[in-house]
Structure formats: structure tokens, C-alpha cells
Amino acid sequence: MPELPEVETVVRQLRPLLSGGRLLALSLLDPRCPRGPVQRAVGRRVSAVRRLGKQVVLTLDHDEAGQRGYLAVHLRMTGRLLWRGQRAPAALPHLRARLRLDQGTLDFVDVRRFGTLRWEERLAPLRPLGLDPTASTFTARRLGRLLQGSGQQLKVWLLRQDRLVGLGNIYAAEILFRARLNPWRRAGSLTADEVTRLHRALRRVLREAVQHCGTTFSDFQQASGLTGSYQRYLRVYRREGEPCPVCAGAVVREVQQGRSTFYCPHCQPGSGGIAIAG
DNA sequence: CTCGGAGCCTGTCTGC
DNA sequence: TGCAGACAGGCTCCGA
Numbered sequence: 001m002p003e004l005p006e007v008e009t010v011v012r013q014l015r016p017l018l019s020g021g022r023l024l025a026l027s028l029l030d031p032r033c034p035r036g037p038v039q040r041a042v043g044r045r046v047s048a049v050r051r052l053g054k055q056v057v058l059t060l061d062h063d064e065a066g067q068r069g070y071l072a073v074h075l076r077m078t079g080r081l082l083w084r085g086q087r088a089p090a091a092l093p094h095l096r097a098r099l100r101l102d103q104g105t106l107d108f109v110d111v112r113r114f115g116t117l118r119w120e121e122r123l124a125p126l127r128p129l130g131l132d133p134t135a136s137t138f139t140a141r142r143l144g145r146l147l148q149g150s151g152q153q154l155k156v157w158l159l160r161q162d163r164l165v166g167l168g169n170i171y172a173a174e175i176l177f178r179a180r181l182n183p184w185r186r187a188g189s190l191t192a193d194e195v196t197r198l199h200r201a202l203r204r205v206l207r208e209a210v211q212h213c214g215t216t217f218s219d220f221q222q223a224s225g226l227t228g229s230y231q232r233y234l235r236v237y238r239r240e241g242e243p244c245p246v247c248a249g250a251v252v253r254e255v256q257q258g259r260s261t262f263y264c265p266h267c268q269p270g271s272g273g274i275a276i277a278g
Numbered sequence: 279c280t281c282g283g284a285g286c287c288t289g290t291c292t293g294c
Numbered sequence: 295t296g297c298a299g300a301c302a303g304g305c306t307c308c309g310a
Contacts, residue, residue: 076304112287
């Protein structure tokens with residue numbers, strides 16, 4: 001379930017640990033995990049660790065030739081990047097790849113094998129299409145332009161990564177609750193005021209989740225192996241039947257495009273596709 | 279172009 | 295107790 005806040009948490013932890021270190025060896029334990037010639041990363045030095053959308057991207061510099069390449073990890077559902085320091089366990093279940101650097105070992109562990117490890121010579125193919133909602137360039141005006149003309153359900157629209165990057169099922173639900181917007185609304189039907197509310201909710205929920213090192217239900221672990229704590233602050237996600245923290249009415253669960261959606265029908269009223277001017 | 283659904287994967291939980 | 299089936303959901307692919 002790693003979404004933007006979880007990936008950001010991992011990146012912030014790994015940056016000081018990996019930066020400047022040399023990749024001594026890369027062991028691949030799942031033949032289907034790597035994409036591209038990932039072994040080209042070996043022997044190079046880590047010069048940057050960043051988040052692009054939901055990916056963790058390491059920049060690797062080649063000393064002599066001045067070449068540069070990029071190792072990208074997508075955690076998808078159950079992936080974890082775990083920092084072992086100088087003492088790494090010999091074998092453990094679901095280990096897909098192991099990166100040995102001179103300052104320690106980084107393990108890529110993934111139960112369900114949706115996660116990917118990818119090598120690119122250039123950064124461009126790794127750049128997501130969508131706008132990063134935590135970037136300073138993400139304004140309410142730009143959000144309004146992105147939403148314009150879309151007939152998609154609002155919750156479904158928030159999950160697509162070619163408009164905004166970083167949201168998944170948990171934060172889409174939480175953001176819509178904060179914005180007091182019904183998940184079944186048509187994305188293009190929002191008024192200017194509603195777009196502003198959605199923009200504020202996006203910024204606020206993501207900022208708070210990063211501050212709490214993300215959300216852990218069962219799978220997400222930080223690079224240190226610790227869990228996130230934002231699940232304590234979730235208002236509606238996985239709270240079906242529980243009282244809404246605002247109005248005390250029952251939170252409901254409905255299935256939208258095969259995914260659970262949680263919301264408060266009283267605080268997030270309406271389901272129409274008709275824009276109401278205001 | 280947009281939209282919706284299947285498939286990928288495995289651990290966990292529920293009901294019979 | 296054992297087993298089948300549902301469920302979790304990020305992303306890609308394919309067809310309408």
C-alpha cells in the first residue's frame with residue numbers, strides 16, 4: 001500500500017544512509033523482479049536518492065566516464081526497502097533483491113511480487129506524467145484545469161497517476177473526507193470553491209501523513225523496519241460502521257471500480273454528475 | 279481520446 | 295479442523 005507519504009518516508013531515511021556509497025554487488029533472487037540491465041549499477045556511486053511519484057530512484061554515477069544511470073524501485077503493494085547496516089540476515093522469505101554497499105546492505109523484500117526494480121540510463125522515462133501534489137507548482141488553479149471536462153467519478157479520478165501522482169486508495173478516501181466531497185461526484189463537476197477545498201485537503205492530508213511516517217496496516221515498513229503511525233489518524237478508511245469524527249453518523253463502505261471506498265454520506269453528500277453552480 | 283474490467287500475486291480472514 | 299472463496303489494491307494491458 002505504499003502511496004506518496006510512505007515512499008517519501010523511505011526516501012528521507014535512505015538519502016543520508018546511501019548517499020556517497022558505492023554499490024559493491026547486486027543480488028537478484030527473483031528472476032522476474034528486475035527490468036532492464038540492472039547490473040550496470042554495480043560499481044557506481046550513489047549521488048542522489050529521490051522520490052518520483054511512488055518510485056524510489058537512486059542516481060548512480062560512474063567515476064571515470066562520468067556516466068550516470070538510475071535505479072528505480074516501485075514498491076507497489078507489499079514491497080519494502082529495508083536497511084540492514086553491516087549485519088544483514090543470511091536468508092529471509094520474500095527477499096527479491098539485495099544491494100550491498102560499502103556502508104551496509106539494502107534489501108528489497110516483496111511478498112506479492114508486484115514490486116519492480118528497474119534500470120534506466122536517463123531520468124526522463126522514470127518521470128511520471130502526473131503532477132506531484134506536494135510540489136510548490138501544484139496550485140488550486142492547476143488542479144481545476146486538470147479536473148476540467150472529466151466525467152470520471154472523483155475518487156476514481158484521484159487514483160489515476162497520469163493527472164496527479166502519489167495517491168492510492170487510503171489517501172484518496174481521506175482527502176475526499178477532508179474536502180467534504182462525495183467520491184461518486186463527477187470530477188469535472190466541481191465548483192471553484194470545491195476545487196479549492198480539494199486542493200487544501202490534498203496538501204494537508206499528505207503533509208500530515210509524511211509527518212507521521214505514513215500508514216501501516218500490515219505491510220508497510222520504513223527503511224528502518226519501523227511502522228508508520230498515520231493509521232491512527234485516518235477518519236474514514238477501513239472504518240465502516242464506525243462514527244464519523246465530525247457528525248457521528250456511520251461511515252459507509254461502497255465498491256467503486258472494484259475497490260473499497262469509505263466515506264460519510266452526511267458530511268460528503270450528493271452523488272450526482274450534475275454541476276451545481278456556486 | 280476515455281473508460282472499465284481482467285490479470286498479476288500471496289497472505290489472511292470468513293464461512294461452511 | 296480443513297478447505298474454498300473473498301479480499302487486499304498499484305499498475306499494465308486490452309477491448310469497447
